[in-house]
Amino acid sequence: MSRPRGATRRVAAAFTLIEILISVLILGLGLLGLGALFPVVLREQRIGTDNILGVVVTNNVKAALPHMELNALLQGWNPTDPRDVWRDWRWHTSDGSAELDGDDYELGQWWVPEVDDNGDSLWGDPNTANLQVLVPLRSRLYPSAGPEARRPQYVWDIAVHRAPDFIAGNSSRNDPLRVAIFVRRVDPRIRFTPGPDRSLLRTFVDRGLPASEWRLPVGRQAGNSDLPTLDGTNGSGGVAYSEPIVADRGVDWQFDMTIPAAQGPGRYISNIDINNPSGRGRLMAQPNQRLVDNLGNIYTVEAVERDVGAASNRWRVRINPPIPESLRTNAADRPRVVQFVFTPQVPAGVAVVEVLR
Numbered sequence: 128m129s130r131p132r133g134a135t136r137r138v139a140a141a142f143t144l145i146e147i148l149i150s151v152l153i154l155g156l157g158l159l160g161l162g163a164l165f166p167v168v169l170r171e172q173r174i175g176t177d178n179i180l181g182v183v184v185t186n187n188v189k190a191a192l193p194h195m196e197l198n199a200l201l202q203g204w205n206p207t208d209p210r211d212v213w214r215d216w217r218w219h220t221s222d223g224s225a226e227l228d229g230d231d232y233e234l235g236q237w238w239v240p241e242v243d244d245n246g247d248s249l250w251g252d253p254n255t256a257n258l259q260v261l262v263p264l265r266s267r268l269y270p271s272a273g274p275e276a277r278r279p280q281y282v283w284d285i286a287v288h289r290a291p292d293f294i295a296g297n298s299s300r301n302d303p304l305r306v307a308i309f310v311r312r313v314d315p316r317i318r319f320t321p322g323p324d325r326s327l328l329r330t331f332v333d334r335g336l337p338a339s340e341w342r343l344p345v346g347r348q349a350g351n352s353d354l355p356t357l358d359g360t361n362g363s364g365g366v367a368y369s370e371p372i373v374a375d376r377g378v379d380w381q382f383d384m385t386i387p388a389a390q391g392p393g394r395y396i397s398n399i400d401i402n403n404p405s406g407r408g409r410l411m412a413q414p415n416q417r418l419v420d421n422l423g424n425i426y427t428v429e430a431v432e433r434d435v436g437a438a439s440n441r442w443r444v445r446i447n448p449p450i451p452e453s454l455r456t457n458a459a460d461r462p463r464v465v466q467f468v469f470t471p472q473v474p475a476g477v478a479v480v481e482v483l484r
Contacts, residue, residue, distance in 0.1 A: 181475025184269045184310045193482045200260040212251045213483040215258045228300040235291035235421035237468040242368040277326040282344035283310045286468045304483040307419045310476035313344045317359040345369040354406035355471045384455045393449030399442045410471045412444045417477040418467040
């Protein structure tokens with residue numbers, strides 16, 4: 128059929144190759160931007176969960192800890208003896224790093240109970256065998272009951288000190304005993320052999336499994352490093368528990384608080400060596416890190432900055448709330464901050480509770 132005179136052929140509109148390539152490029156850039164949001168969303172979701180569950184776990188431990196029946200766990204415990212684990216901690220008289228009475232602990236310095244490769248924490252008097260208590264790892268996990276107990280989400284640990292009175296002539300054994308509670312999320316990169324009889328809990332507590340399958344809720348690197356592995360191992364084929372860290376003012380990495388008032392009075396902990404091989408400075412300076420001083424005050428790290436006027440490898444952290452000027456003194460006869468205790472991982476919850484007056 129012939130086309131009528133004067134009629135024109137209609138050509139269907141189409142995209143050129145260049146237009147298609149530009150569209151693909153724009154789509155790709157959009158997908159890349161969307162992909163970059165996922166880690167941020169997951170991180171914020173985890174922080175939000177920790178802000179809720181972490182506080183719940185912390186409050187539960189804080190309420191239960193002073194009433195825990197620890198006497199029944201004493202090795203060789205005599206039921207007629209009225210002393211309990213908390214009082215034994217107060218009554219240390221022997222010399223050594225575990226002692227909580229004497230000049231070494233008169234300023235409220237913290238002592239962290241040892242945690243073994245099974246995750247069990249040694250409480251009480253480490254110098255006296257029949258006054259020691261191994262608090263099982265299972266009892267420090269959350270959830271600890273119900274179907275969810277097969278996959279714990281949090282673990283808690285403690286540090287212990289005597290509330291200081293800063294009176295040199297008074298024995299610290301007469302000061303109240305307080306506990307700092309640290310709740311941490313279980314390492315996120317833990318892997319274990321799946322199966323109907325296998326669970327995350329079992330890899331933590333069943334030492335009948337092959338040693339290569341053992342895991343701990345919070346692992347740290349082998350050797351003298353405090354850096355966490357985040358996979359429940361020590362990074363060298365074994366396990367090592369990531370315990371809370373104690374840092375002394377002017378001793379560990381020479382951190383201090385002598386920042387000029389013009390830079391924000393009490394807002395900084397300064398002179399931190401974040402390149403120290405132990406990793407402690409780096410861990411202390413993590414944003415949102417929680418630091419507990421020897422007076423029982425809790426601070427949050429807001430930011431890390433290069434230390435003005437210090438050596439090139441020194442840094443400072445801005446904290447909230449500020450440390451009052453009166454507590455930044457070096458005067459020997461006055462209340463002052465001389466120490467911090469914290470965890471290698473940013474904790475989900477922190478609290479201080481008095482367990483014995």
